[in-house]
Amino acid sequence: MPETPAIEVQNLSKSYSTPAGLLPVLRQVNLRVPTGAFTSIIGPSGSGKSTLFNIIAGLEHPDAGTVLLAGQPATGQRGQVAYMPQRDALLPWRTVLDNAVLATTVQRGDVAAARREARALLPTFGLEGFGESLPAALSGGMRQRAALLRTVMWKQPMMLLDEPFGALDAITRAQLQRWLLTLWDELDRTVLLVTHDVDEAILLSDYVAVLTARPARVALTLTMDLPRPRTYQMITTPAFARLKEQLLAALGDEL
Amino acid sequence: MEYRSQQLDASHVRSNPQHEPEGAHRLSWRHWLGTALPPLLVIAGLLLLWELLVGWLALPDWLLPAPSQIGRTLVERLPILQGHITITLFEALVGLALGFVVGFGLALAIDASGLVRRALYPLLIVSQTIPIVAIAPLLIVGLGFGLLPKIIVVALVTFFPIAVNTVDGLQTADRDTVRLLLAMDASRWQLLRLVRLPAALPSILSGLKVAVTYSVIGAVLAEWIGANQGLGVYIARSLRSFRTDQVFVGALVTSLLTLALFGLVLALERWLTAWKRNTP
Numbered sequence: 317m318p319e320t321p322a323i324e325v326q327n328l329s330k331s332y333s334t335p336a337g338l339l340p341v342l343r344q345v346n347l348r349v350p351t352g353a354f355t356s357i358i359g360p361s362g363s364g365k366s367t368l369f370n371i372i373a374g375l376e377h378p379d380a381g382t383v384l385l386a387g388q389p390a391t392g393q394r395g396q397v398a399y400m401p402q403r404d405a406l407l408p409w410r411t412v413l414d415n416a417v418l419a420t421t422v423q424r425g426d427v428a429a430a431r432r433e434a435r436a437l438l439p440t441f442g443l444e445g446f447g448e449s450l451p452a453a454l455s456g457g458m459r460q461r462a463a464l465l466r467t468v469m470w471k472q473p474m475m476l477l478d479e480p481f482g483a484l485d486a487i488t489r490a491q492l493q494r495w496l497l498t499l500w501d502e503l504d505r506t507v508l509l510v511t512h513d514v515d516e517a518i519l520l521s522d523y524v525a526v527l528t529a530r531p532a533r534v535a536l537t538l539t540m541d542l543p544r545p546r547t548y549q550m551i552t553t554p555a556f557a558r559l560k561e562q563l564l565a566a567l568g569d570e571l
Numbered sequence: 572m573e574y575r576s577q578q579l580d581a582s583h584v585r586s587n588p589q590h591e592p593e594g595a596h597r598l599s600w601r602h603w604l605g606t607a608l609p610p611l612l613v614i615a616g617l618l619l620l621w622e623l624l625v626g627w628l629a630l631p632d633w634l635l636p637a638p639s640q641i642g643r644t645l646v647e648r649l650p651i652l653q654g655h656i657t658i659t660l661f662e663a664l665v666g667l668a669l670g671f672v673v674g675f676g677l678a679l680a681i682d683a684s685g686l687v688r689r690a691l692y693p694l695l696i697v698s699q700t701i702p703i704v705a706i707a708p709l710l711i712v713g714l715g716f717g718l719l720p721k722i723i724v725v726a727l728v729t730f731f732p733i734a735v736n737t738v739d740g741l742q743t744a745d746r747d748t749v750r751l752l753l754a755m756d757a758s759r760w761q762l763l764r765l766v767r768l769p770a771a772l773p774s775i776l777s778g779l780k781v782a783v784t785y786s787v788i789g790a791v792l793a794e795w796i797g798a799n800q801g802l803g804v805y806i807a808r809s810l811r812s813f814r815t816d817q818v819f820v821g822a823l824v825t826s827l828l829t830l831a832l833f834g835l836v837l838a839l840e841r842w843l844t845a846w847k848r849n850t851p
Binding site (some may be wrong): 370373374375394395397399401402403405407408409418419421422423450452470 | 745747748750751752753754755756757761765766769844846847
């Protein structure tokens with residue numbers, strides 16, 4: 317790829333000190349997330365996926381290595397990527413709309429304009445009529461979509477999604493995956509998604525990176541050469557099965 | 572049976588946040604009646620028993636006045652009491668406000684700096700182990716019979732529950748939400764204002780509930796030790812002149828004042844943490 321990747325991670329290493337000694341979590345992780353593409357990271361649980369995310373989001377400092385965002389060094393810098401934590405992290409005392417414009421509030425932007433924009437997006441996110449509701453009144457799937465609306469309204473060219481559907485039941489999860497597919501086509505953003513669901517990764521992504529067990533390295537990066545627009549029915553095609561086989565094999569080496 | 576079914580209904584409303592709000596309101600009224608009626612009946616029964624016992628045993632008023640006598644004295648003395656009530660209420664409220672400002676400020680300082688926490692926290696606890704009956708006379712000796720020593724005594728007993736509950740409450744913010752705000756590059760102040768203080772609000776209000784009950788009693792106690800005016804003075808004078816009925820009136824008014832202030836804090840809590848009632 318000749319153009320500058322949206323996110324580039326070079327030789328990233330990170331250890332945590334625990335009572336039992338030093339625990340290496342990332343070892344020489346290299347990753348390129350192409351601009352405008354949907355990239356997923358899969359790996360065994362506890363393999364340091366979230367640590368990698370936290371470092372890219374600037375929440376943690378690596379022991380060694382660099383993070384480049386749009387070609388610029390951004391190691392430990394915050395506020396440059398939109399980040400969605402594993403749980404929705406909606407503020408229970410703020411309405412859906414007030415939660416959606418949280419980033420604008422923090423960055424002292426035009427909150428009224430952001431609210432108008434977020435209100436216009438409510439139908440797209442299946443939240444029509446719930447703009448003034450508190451998060452407690454929403455179902456699990458709706459809360460997750462509200463959190464995603466907040467991430468989109470953050471208005472960063474890059475979005476990090478940390479297992480956004482991990483806590484949902486299988487049916488809701490499938491619905492949201494389908495919905496995210498159509499949303500993604502309209503959004504024109506670079507997305508980096510962490511998941512432990514191989515089907516989800518193949519269905520949504522242009523590229524999938526497989527992380528090894530702790531300490532994590534990138535074992536394999538694979539191009540998901542399925543046509544777009546993607547449909548949920550592709551899950552039964554031979555091409556899909558072939559990709560899944562390759563990814564499972566790479567994961568299998570690590571289990 | 573009736574009570575049981577009400578409880579089941581109430582729990583149903585709780586588990587279903589999208590339930591008709593009006594229905595929930597009506598149910599909560601029935602619930603209130605169910606919780607308020609039994610203690611009211613017990614109190615009425617005890618008062619009746621007290622009244623009858625005083626009559627049967629022909630107890631003199633200075634030993635134990637009947638409730639009806641206390642009621643008559645209350646009505647009779649109300650014009651005089653008003654002045655005392657105003658003074659006590661003023662001391663309690665100003666002292667509480669001072670205690671809140673100091674307690675809240677200390678909590679923010681303790682929260683912001685580990686050094687301040689280590690330096691002040693033990694002192695905070697020691698301050699609560701010193702008996703007020705030892706401090707109050709010293710304050711009166713130093714500052715006179717005016718309002719200031721009473722306000723300081725009230726502030727001394729009220730700042731502590733507010734400080735401790737605020738410090739604890741600031742720790743309750745959800746970790747993921749804090750990380751999210753940090754990823755948004757929020758400043759320390761924004762994090763406090765947008766996440767940590769709202770999350771601490773229920774805890775701060777719990778502290779305020781304790782503080783408000785201490786405030787009136789603190790003011791009365793300080794007045795009792797040395798003052799010209801206030802309910803504490805009224806009680807002390809009545810005791811010295813064996814007007815036991817007036818002592819009861821003073822105690823009753825003190826108690827009612829505290830209950831009224833407590834009710835105000837409850838209303839404040841309902842208003843400020845309305846979002847919490849719908850949270851499962």
